Amino acid sequence: MxxxxxxxxxxxxxxxxxxxxxxxxxxxxxxxxxxxxxxxxxxxxxxxxxxxxxxxxxxxxxxxxxxxxxxxxxxxxxxxxxxxxxxxxxxxxxxxxxxxxxxxxxxxxxxxxxxxxxxxxxxxxxxxxxLPEGSEPVWRDASGNVHLLQVFVHEGWVGRRIRELSAAAHAPIPFMVRVGKGLVPDSETVFQDGDMIFVGCETDRTSDIETLFATAPARH
CATH class of the missing domain: 3.40.50.720 (NAD(P)-binding Rossmann-like Domain)
Structure with missing residues (x-):
């Protein structure tokens, strides 16, 4: 880039x-x-x-x-x-x-x-x-086993529900930012253009999750 x-x-x-x-x-x-x-x-x-x-x-x-x-x-x-x-x-x-x-x-x-x-x-x-990949964790537990990542999400995910993003990542999405304000989404919250999500995951899954959301989802 x-x-x-x-x-x-x-x-x-x-x-x-x-x-x-x-x-x-x-x-x-x-x-x-x-x-x-x-x-x-x-x-x-x-x-x-x-x-x-x-x-x-x-x-x-x-x-x-x-x-x-x-x-x-x-x-x-x-x-x-x-x-x-x-x-x-x-x-x-x-x-x-x-x-x-x-x-x-x-x-x-x-x-x-x-x-x-x-x-x-x-x-x-x-x-x-x-950057679509390479983000740093915004929080990690004392043991270093778990991270909370602020993740870039490709525009192809716009319109999908948070439960779909969570299911694809096999990880919870407890928090997001929309128009500069924090939001706790539920399963029916729709991902919008400009949203920033936070994903909780094991440290060794960081790259997989970043790579997943750096590209558009597969079509059903």
Missing amino acids: HIVIMGCGRVGAMLARGLEKRGHSVAVVDVNPEAFRRLGSDFQGTTVKGVGFDREVLEEAGIRQADGFAAVSSGDNSNILAARVVREGYHVDNVVARIYDQGRAAVYERLGIPTVATVRWTVGQVLRRL
């Missing part, structure tokens, strides 16, 4: 390095070229000076070939503007914006722009939204 990141502060730099370590190509955009020092001398990706909502800058960063875009600069307005330009102008569906104001974040979630509103766990949250 090719990912474009706007903002090379601590979050943007950590995100870029994390993606590169996972084998993805990365382009980082920032108005301050000095910020690119945070990436380290071993960073192999592309760096572009400029603002992330400038089309020339975005195209230099490879937005036309991008599989995902993360706006993680320090400005809410810039992040949202860039996210909208990328999503509406370049039709990149896999977009996430970092928003400091949680109230505004909820508004943009309703407009279909996934946001990360809290500073804590920002890098991990953005990674889990961008």
Whole structure:
């Protein structure tokens, strides 16, 4: 995957390095070229000076070939503007914006722009939204035998009931997030576009569950 990141502060730099370590190509955009020092001398990706909502800058960063875009600069307005330009102008569906104001974040979630509103766990949250596999557990028991995973779900599952997702995974789905709000689903809850599910599973089944939900379900 090719990912474009706007903002090379601590979050943007950590995100870029994390993606590169996972084998993805990365382009980082920032108005301050000095910020690119945070990436380290071993960073192999592309760096572009400029603002992330400038089309020339975005195209230099490879937005036309991008599989995902993360706006993680320090400005809410810039992040949202860039996210909208990328999503509406370049039709990149896999977009996430970092928003400091949680109230505004909820508004943009309703407009279909996934946001990360809290500073804590920002890098991990953005990674889990961008990547279909390789998510980290949000909780594990003391023995390390059981995990609660926040799992990316392919759009092909939209319209299926939670009991169908649970049955396919052979694991419970005790919790989900919809439009920025937590929800305890029942068996008849229908999975909707933009929902994020949490799956409880044994540690050694993590990869199987991530792989299952990274692709569309088989047709009956």
